[in-house]
Amino acid sequence: MSSKTKAVEAAAPGKKTPLAAKIFLGIVGLYLLVPFLTTLVYSLFVEWTDVLPSGFTLRNYAELFTNSTFWLSIGRTLILCLVSVAITIVLLLLAMYVVVAVNRKLGRFMQFVCMIPYALQGVILSIGIISLYTGTGTILSNRMFMLFGAYTILVLPYIYQGIRNALNAIDANMLIQAAEMLGCGRFRAYVQVVLPNIVSGILVSSLLAESIVFGDFVLANNIAGTNYQNIQVFLQANMARSSGLSSAIVVVIFLVVAAVTAIVLKLQRSSQNR
């Protein structure tokens, strides 16, 4: 491990940053930051019709945080995030038990179906579900059922990767065999020995999945629309009405996702160091 990191260090040409690199990275970094920073400044001032904005205010945020529709949409978004990611984790952990302890051949099939949503993404997924279930008159045509189903599929690739990597890292199959030799049942071994060992691996990928559901507009808008407004649909609905309020929503969304991303990066780094 240490020789590997040394090799990487040796391969990296400079300890000092060349001027050209500083300038280029500075420009790209600035370019990436400007849209958000503009929105942030915009949300904090009364008007921006000249070169510089004028009239510092927190009015937009006060208005947003006293808006009950905003809190409702935040609540819905959180429910969507937590419930659909939880469903996906349970489904995958159960299915992965079969792959690890019963029949390894299913692993191929699982990898294939779990990667399909990654290739197809939101538009195809949402309209496929709408086309299949709308107007069938069953409980499946309920918008909420469709929405949770769609999110469960959307986050599948990310959580699957996380669980699979974690299982590979601890060599789950060997652990189960060892537990079995000691007289423990396979399923019990999976639950009591394997699962506690992969929690941290699942945590990172679940957080990533949460931020994906939080940032989703396509599924929410296509399947539920105004019937079950999540935060992104709420933003879209407000964009034409009030740009001050919308800029505050954008800042809030960005800060939430940035916080989750920061936690993910931190967890990843600490697991790498270990």
Add this chain to the structure above:
Amino acid sequence: MAEISQTAAAPAAGEPATAQARSAKSRRWVGYVAFLPFLLVIVGYELLPLAQLVLDSLIGKESGTLGIENFVKVFTTPLYQQSIINSVWISLVSAVVGIVVSFLAARFAYESSERVRSAFTMVLNMMSNFSGVPLAFAFMILMGNSGVLTILGQQWNIPFLADFDLYTGEGLLVLYIYFQIPLATLLLLPAFSGIKKSWREAAIILRATPLDYWFKIVIPNLMPSILGTLSVLFSNALAAYATAFAVVMNNYALLPLQITSKFKGDVQIDAATGGALAVVLIILMVVCTLINNYFTKRASKGREII
């Protein structure tokens, strides 16, 4: 293990052996039960919806019979032709511009000190989340009809900024390029760690110019990663919906917008045409994924020396 004991026990007619075999068999059967919930959801919300779209596309809108009528219509109607062309065009241009910028960015980040590199990577990670509706809104504030840069352009007489129209294909292109850059750089950065310092020294000793070094050594070596990333960017732009919808609503000929409007139409649902358009998009995406898989395999093969 269980398989062997089971087959070995089966021929022996002894009572305890059969009982054991039966319990092993039932345990195996019970084991598969855990797979059922996953299978049910996959079939219900992934495979059947896809099959439904294919079915929609194959049942003719007018004739109601199985056939390629809808595809003929899609490829002969100007609006849909234009949607396909626009989608492929925007995706291709944004992917190519994105890859050029991010190649340089990754190269410079790689040559930088640890501190600069990690700060830059942090910005990339944070801003790669800035997409969809929030991104569209930010660009409206920046470059919309009364955007900050538009006003600056008018006051300082910069026609490019003053006359820039965000609500067109070019406007969308600027947005798409924006969200391609962080993603592309994050994907390309790891590839640079495969470039050894000794190669540069060897090249200099052999009297290669810096241009030779870059175009004959580094870029060919990184080609699998570059092409793989390019296909990811292409499909990323192809499927992007939120950004475009937030800017132009349904008033632009773009595949994802046209597909969605057929199923969520304010007028009438047209699953036949929508299905055919969706299948066109699916085929484009699948081709991208296959290309990416091919290059990812090649890229990892090349690096297995270590």
